[in-house]
Amino acid sequence: MSGIVVSTTVNGDPQDFVCAPGETLLHALRDRLGLTGSKEGCGTGDCGACSVTLNGRLVCSCLVLAAEADGAEIGTIEGVAEAGKLHPLQEAFIEHAALQCGICTPGILVAAKSLLERNPDPTDEEVRYWLAGNLCRCTGYDKIIRAVQAAAAQMREETHGV
Amino acid sequence: MQFLRAESVSDVARCLAESPNAYVLAGGTDLLVQMGTRRIAPEMVIDIKHLPGIGEITQTENGFRIGAAVPGAKLGEDGALTSEWPGVTEAAQLIGSTQIQGRATMAGNLCNASPAADCVPALIAAGAEVEIAGPDGTRMAAVADIPTGPGKTTLAEGEFVTAILLPKRQPASGDAYLRFIPRTEMDIAVASAGAWLQTDADGTVTAARVALGAVAPTAYLVDGAGDLLVGTTLDDDTLKKLEAHCAASASPIDDKRGTVAFRIEVAGVLARRAAKIAYERAREAK
Numbered sequence: 001m002s003g004i005v006v007s008t009t010v011n012g013d014p015q016d017f018v019c020a021p022g023e024t025l026l027h028a029l030r031d032r033l034g035l036t037g038s039k040e041g042c043g044t045g046d047c048g049a050c051s052v053t054l055n056g057r058l059v060c061s062c063l064v065l066a067a068e069a070d071g072a073e074i075g076t077i078e079g080v081a082e083a084g085k086l087h088p089l090q091e092a093f094i095e096h097a098a099l100q101c102g103i104c105t106p107g108i109l110v111a112a113k114s115l116l117e118r119n120p121d122p123t124d125e126e127v128r129y130w131l132a133g134n135l136c137r138c139t140g141y142d143k144i145i146r147a148v149q150a151a152a153a154q155m156r157e158e159t160h161g162v
Numbered sequence: 163m164q165f166l167r168a169e170s171v172s173d174v175a176r177c178l179a180e181s182p183n184a185y186v187l188a189g190g191t192d193l194l195v196q197m198g199t200r201r202i203a204p205e206m207v208i209d210i211k212h213l214p215g216i217g218e219i220t221q222t223e224n225g226f227r228i229g230a231a232v233p234g235a236k237l238g239e240d241g242a243l244t245s246e247w248p249g250v251t252e253a254a255q256l257i258g259s260t261q262i263q264g265r266a267t268m269a270g271n272l273c274n275a276s277p278a279a280d281c282v283p284a285l286i287a288a289g290a291e292v293e294i295a296g297p298d299g300t301r302m303a304a305v306a307d308i309p310t311g312p313g314k315t316t317l318a319e320g321e322f323v324t325a326i327l328l329p330k331r332q333p334a335s336g337d338a339y340l341r342f343i344p345r346t347e348m349d350i351a352v353a354s355a356g357a358w359l360q361t362d363a364d365g366t367v368t369a370a371r372v373a374l375g376a377v378a379p380t381a382y383l384v385d386g387a388g389d390l391l392v393g394t395t396l397d398d399d400t401l402k403k404l405e406a407h408c409a410a411s412a413s414p415i416d417d418k419r420g421t422v423a424f425r426i427e428v429a430g431v432l433a434r435r436a437a438k439i440a441y442e443r444a445r446e447a448k
């Protein structure tokens with residue numbers, strides 16, 4: 001079985017790797033590129049722990065073949081903090097204690113960032129529906145919703161406030 | 163396993179015909195799950211997303227051409243499509259999570275051939291067709307003629323769906339889709355119904371179609387349901403008849419998500435409610 005050469009852009013940086021034809025993007029990110037922030041929960045697209053953006057769309061990287069990503073732009077949790085500064089969502093998750101064990105947190109942050117890029121002022125209901133594919137078995141979600149709303153408010157202030 | 167990024171429709175048809183264990187990859191939300199759980203072990207996976215036009219929604223003089231690789235999220239972003247076919251687009255967007263919507267396609271939902279596939283009753287009610295490419299060229303078929311049972315379709319060896327075609331919206335017409343699930347999102351239909359109808363200026367129904375999902379081996383057009391509605395203004399008596407007629411047409415199974423009796427009852431209720439929404443949309447559309 002021959003390897004497939006895949007050229008991608010990950011978090012803005014060019015990244016090439018060689019993968020097996022049936023390998024998932026999640027596997028390639030974690031085990032080929034060492035980007036272990038994306039987690040494998042279910043491996044069947046139900047839990048959202050492996051959420052990344054693929055050409056700007058939120059997807060489960062466990063349901064993408066690595067070979068499909070040739071030429072694609074991928075965004076992972078490792079690209080959410082910029083230049084050593086946490087993203088407002090990350091700050092808010094810490095502030096609001098919106099995580100316990102933390103395994104779902106990278107996926108939720110990537111998903112929430114994708115929401116706020118499209119809708120900077122969502123209702124609680126919109127946040128809950130958008131994050132319906134991100135399962136958390138610790139928090140009961142309430143703190144997650146509050147943290148996303150706090151970050152959204154902060155980001156709106158940063159955009160319009162100055 | 164081999165992975166092929168297909169450059170042309172004929173490439174895909176040839177590979178599918180040559181390898182009986184080759185699978186088409188569009189959104190992959192069913193295919194990769196089946197591969198991951200080892201229900202299938204493809205010799206070849208053919209990525210069709212780079213075929214010309216396959217990821218595009220185009221408006222033609224006959225209606226909409228929706229490429230087989232268009233994901234649910236893109237359907238929802240198309241203002242013209244969502245306003246002309248709200249039932250179909252809502253049905254497609256009920257499938258899975260935001261992440262699944264980023265990848266899952268209507269063509270995949272159809273070809274995966276689950277009896278509970280959400281967009282299929284809506285497409286059948288809408289009178290949608292599919293464009294199918296194969297070793298002998300391209301043919302058209304009604305959506306209703308594709309699934310034949312769970313996981314089974316009428317597609318011949320070497321054939322694959324390249325587009326779904328929705329007719330141009332008629333004046334004073336509307337469509338709707340409803341499903342029952344025990345929670346608010348992220349679940350599989352226990353029973354579902356799609357409805358389409360058209361009225362005259364006075365609000366009398368002139369044409370109608372009703373389709374059901376998850377209550378038979380395939381989603382299906384309910385014989386005679388449209389005829390019950392034609393000539394009426396969808397009064398309560400007519401809606402009651404529709405509900406009974408649709409319920410009587412259902413032949414569901416018992417499983418962990420619902421009993422036979424429950425599915426039959428709910429299928430009728432959903433058909434009635436979907437017809438009512440379609441009627442309101444037709445009246446608003448004028």
